[in-house]
Amino acid sequence: MKYVIGVDLGTSAVKVLLVDQKGAVVAQASQPYPLSQPKPGYSEQDPEDWMRGVTAAIQELLAKTDVAPTDIEGLSYSGQMHGLVLLDAQGNVLRPAILWNDTRTTAQTAEITAKIGAQFLAITRNRPLEGFTLPKLLWVKENEPVIFAQAAAFVLPKDYVRYRMTGQLEMELSDAAGTVMLDVAGKKWSQAICDAFGIPVSLCPPLVEATAQVGTLTPAYAAVSGLAPATAVFGGGADNACGAIGAGVLQPQQAMCSIGTSGVVLTYEPDATADYHGQLHLFNHxxxxxxxxxxxxxxxxxSLSWFKHTFAPDEDFTPFVNSAATSIPGAHGLLFTPYIVGERTPYADATIRGSFIGVDSKQTRADFVRAVLEGITFSFRDILEIYAANGKTFKQLVSIGGGAKSPLWLQMQADVFNTPIVRLTSEQGPGLGAAMLAAVGLGWFATLQDCAAQFVQVKQVYQPDPAAVAQYQKLYECYRDVYPATKDLTARLIDFQ
Ligand SMILES: Nc1ncnc2c1ncn2[C@@H]1O[C@H](COP(=O)(O)OP(=O)(O)O)[C@@H](O)[C@H]1O
Ligand SMILES: O=C(CO)[C@@H](O)[C@H](O)COP(=O)(O)O
Structure with missing residues (x-):
């Protein structure tokens, strides 16, 4: 039997999966790393922490199985998107990576809109938002000119890890789309965008396709990790693209819902003509x-991990989440909005903050846990409403990510969305998608669709419960009114942070 490894470089942790040729996950390992928030709106990680985590997770994975490293034929990646890693001419990291959920760049996004708003949307297929990479590059250029002057290249998180493992510096296409410096339909760097903002195109690394082999491991990395030097390394993909592959979202009308650190509702688009007027992102798959x-x-x-970390740091996620079962839909009148670091969809608003509305002396901690889960789920419903307004409804949604571990949360999704929710045998969609990219890159399958037919296995389908659907419809209507009512108020409170 032969194997591949999928490395999922998430925001909370790296997860590595060892997958055999039949698609069975034979071992997995995970290593967490810290997130640094030195100022309100800032979110950074040290790329060296990613490297330590990836290497330790691979070592742990190999120690868990009898699989010979020489039987692991290939490895690929799924990566948290948009994070800016700046490198000097020797490939050294110049500053901590500025992550996708860092919102310090409101001035730069306004600058982009003012300069080339309509052209920007036409080329990149996206509105400029704080989380994307170009505003981060502009922030460094304006605020840290000495560092910017030393920059010879920028990469995204998983591209940096791949560089350290292979010595090859490239950027993979699906992730490159999230820089918003790419001509998405043309699949090439946009000279027009670079010129408009004084970014030398030489900073943009060569592009590589997700299933393309970039090389093999360096002898040094093979020695430290325990992998074989001949292990073939493939481009990999943006975590949401990989999540979609691992969820089998490879045809029009198929959709997924991912609860990782971020939350995503995503659908496959066969071409770049879909037009959501910038309300949704459109990227290369x-x-x-x-x-x-x-x-x-x-x-x-x-939002859930913040709440648990703050109020129940010693409890495990599973009992903590399950405690919500002792509450009821609507959490005895408590509503939560998950805007604790600002929001992206449907409100591109870096200064909105979260709230608990309807706090009552009869409520218990279980009500608060339930309200957090429900508020997060309502925020996904907001995204589904945008799809519906554009004529897209889905027969079912495949649920992936850490949140898909919880049967209670899966049923809640079915009830809030009034749509069947599919649970797969592994909730590690991005890691499985990464492994599938290696499997196809190695030629084990002709297409990702063929690979999905073998690798993606449904475990259970959660059907909406009509009584809960009716309750959640009324609650969702209240939820929608919280944003306009709290927008200005919570922005004023930021001064007191
Ligand atoms: N047992 C669980 N039940 C429900 N949610 C969970 C559970 N364990 C973890 N989570 C949620 O999953 C999230 C992590 O998901 P993951 O897909 O690993 O994220 P990332 O890829 O961003 O690192 C955590 O923030 C937490 O809220
Ligand atoms: O910014 C986005 C997508 O545009 C995020 O979805 C990141 O890609 C991080 O993903 P997770 O760590 O939550 O999986």
């Missing part, structure tokens, strides 16, 4: 010549 659209909740799983 990691499947060849395909695209996907998506809306993003900035703090989905992060």
């Amino acid at each position: 990691a499947a060849p010549n395909a695209f996907y659209s998506m809306g993003v909740t900035l703090a989905a799983g992060y």
Whole structure:
């Protein structure tokens, strides 16, 4: 039997999966790393922490199995998107990576809109938002000119990890789309965007396709990790593109819902003509010549992990989440909005903050846990409403990410969306998608669709419960009114942080 490894470089942790030729996950390992928030709106990670985590997770993975490293034929990646890693001419990291959920760049996004708003949307297929990479590059250029002057290249998180493992510096296409410096339909760097903002195109690394082999491991990395030097390394993909592949979202009308640190509702787009007027993102898929659209909740799983970390640091996620079962839909009148680091879809608003509305002396901690889960789920419903307004409804949604571990949350999704929710045998969609890119790159399968037919396995389908659907419809109407009512108020409170 032969194997591949999928490395999922998430925001909370790296997860590595060892997958055999039949698609069975034979071992997995995970290593967390810290997130640094030195100022309100800032979110950074040290790329060296990613490297330590990836290497330790691979070592742990190999120690868990009897699989010979020489039987692991290939490895590929799924990566948290948009994070800016600046490198000097020797490939050294110049400053901490500025992540996708860092919102310090409001001035730069306004600058982009004012300068080339309509042209920007036409080329990149996206509105300039704080989370994307170009505003981060402009922020460094304006605020840290000495560092910017030393920059010889920029990469995204998983592209940096791949560089350290292979010595090859490239940027993979589905992730490059999230820089908003790419001509998305033309699959090439946009000279017009670079020129408009004084970014030398020489900073943009060569582009590589997701299933293309970039090389093999360096002898040094093979020695330290325990992998074989001949292990073939493939481009990989943006985590949401990989999540879609791992969820089998490879045809029009198929859609997924991902609860990781962020939250995503995503659908496959066969070409780049879909037009959501910038309300949703449109990026290149990691499947060849395909695209996907998506809306993003900035703090989905992060709202839950913040709440648990703050109020129940010693409890495990599973009992903590399950405690919500002792509450009821609507959490005895408590509503939560998950805007704890600002929001992206449907409100591109870096200064909105979260709220608990309807706090009552009869409520218990279980009500608060339930309200957090429900508020996050309502934020996904907001994205589904945008799809519906554009004529897209889905027969079912495949649920992936850490949040898909919880049967209670899966049923809640079915009830809030009034749509069947599919649970797969593994909730590690991005890691599985990364492994599938290696499997196709190695030629085990002719297409990702063929690979998905073998690798993607449904475990259970959660059907909406009509009574809960009716309750959640009324609650969702209240939820929608919280944003306009709290927008100005919570922005004023930021001064007191
Ligand atoms: N047992 C669980 N039940 C429900 N949600 C969970 C559970 N364990 C973790 N989570 C949620 O999953 C999130 C992490 O998901 P993951 O897909 O690993 O994220 P990332 O890829 O961003 O690192 C956490 O923020 C947490 O809220
Ligand atoms: O910014 C986005 C997508 O545009 C995020 O979805 C990141 O890609 C991080 O993903 P997770 O760590 O939550 O999986």
